[in-house]
Amino acid sequence: MEPKKILKVGLDSAAPFPMHSDYNSEKFEGFEVDLMKAITEHLDLEVEYEVSLWATILEKLFKGELDLICSAVTVTPSRRHILEFSNPYLHFRLCAVVNSEDHLKDVNDLKNKTIGIREATEAERYVHVNFPANNMVHAETNRELYRKLQAGKIDLLIDDSPIAGGFLQKNKKLKVGMYLPKTDSQYAIAMKKGDTQLRDQFNEVLGLLKENGTYQTIYKKWFTDIQF
Template identity: 65%
Template sequence: MIMKQILKIGVDSAAPFPLHSDYNSTTFEGFEVDMLQAIGKVLNLEFQYEVSLWSNILEKLYKGELDIICSAVTMTSSRQMILEFSTPYLEFKLCAVVNKGDTHGDDQTFKDKRIGIRIATEAEKYVMSKFPSNTTVHAETNKELYEKLLDRKIDVLIDDSPIAGGFLDKYDSLEIGHFIPNSDSRYAIAMKKGDIELKERINETLELLHENGTYDAIYEKWFSHIRLS
């Protein structure tokens, strides 16, 4: 009997549903969970999940404390300099989430607004570079950020559209004000720099999942009702 290779997978403690739910909840599920299960079945892999704050998770991978991260990791040029990335598996945009009824049609309406953003995210980088004079509220978790918006402690929050879609399912009083122009982004599986063999095996499997319809079935299950851009 061939022993399964065990990989340590880093996931965000602030669950970015529908990518994945809280690992410590009764049911651990989501798009990335299903996708990894399909990859693991093909490659005979066993996964050990390790939960960490997003502000720490990339550093843990860089130090070799994790084998991969599959937790809504945006693939960027700066990250590609220190990490390996698989073929992207989801394309999306950043979006502005507001309370229903609040006027927010484009970036011009950010003027004088209190903007909420998660720490150590691409959304945070965007806001700090584009709107340095605005009042900004930084949060460690998605839940904290959306609750601040509901309580009107902030006027708008910037988030990845897949994650925003998950919260809009939960909170009927919120909506996407607009998608951020020129914020096209992609999620990919992150690995340690130089882990080329693993990257190639994962990429080959992702291609197979696209070819045999498995990817499309998983996508339809989790994103058929969510607008990503």
């Protein structure tokens, strides 16, 4: 038997659970981990993960040192220019997370607040565009961001709703203050621009997994208790 072809997959070290946990923790798990396993088993490929900061894995993908990134990558028009995307595998929104005693009625309530965001994310871009005058606090990881909110260093944070849901399951002192209007988004698998063969293979298998119920089983496992 010839050895399986190895697929090099980039992971964001910020560990956006429940999409995926910290690769170096005792238990590496998550929605994307199960999804990737199902896809690669179908294609008879072996996965080799590489973990680093978002900017680094992106650079490695451009250089061809990675085959793809499956790590809560939001599809955006500007990213479409530089990356090849699979069909989306999750729809979500951005949300504002606050301490449980705080209340947000609408977007105007975000004015004059200190907002926490993770660097190089769509949440960061949203805040820069919509609240450029606000005081912003940046964090490199999600964990650091939620810690700042609990410590009162920021008034609220903005994050992708599934990731916020994962954090709030473990943290009853925080809640989603509101979902932000017009922020409907999608996660997809990012590949090197022009890598259409791999993209088509992945799209075909994603379609099959949705048809045969595997996708729905993985979805229910990770998102039954998470509101987003």
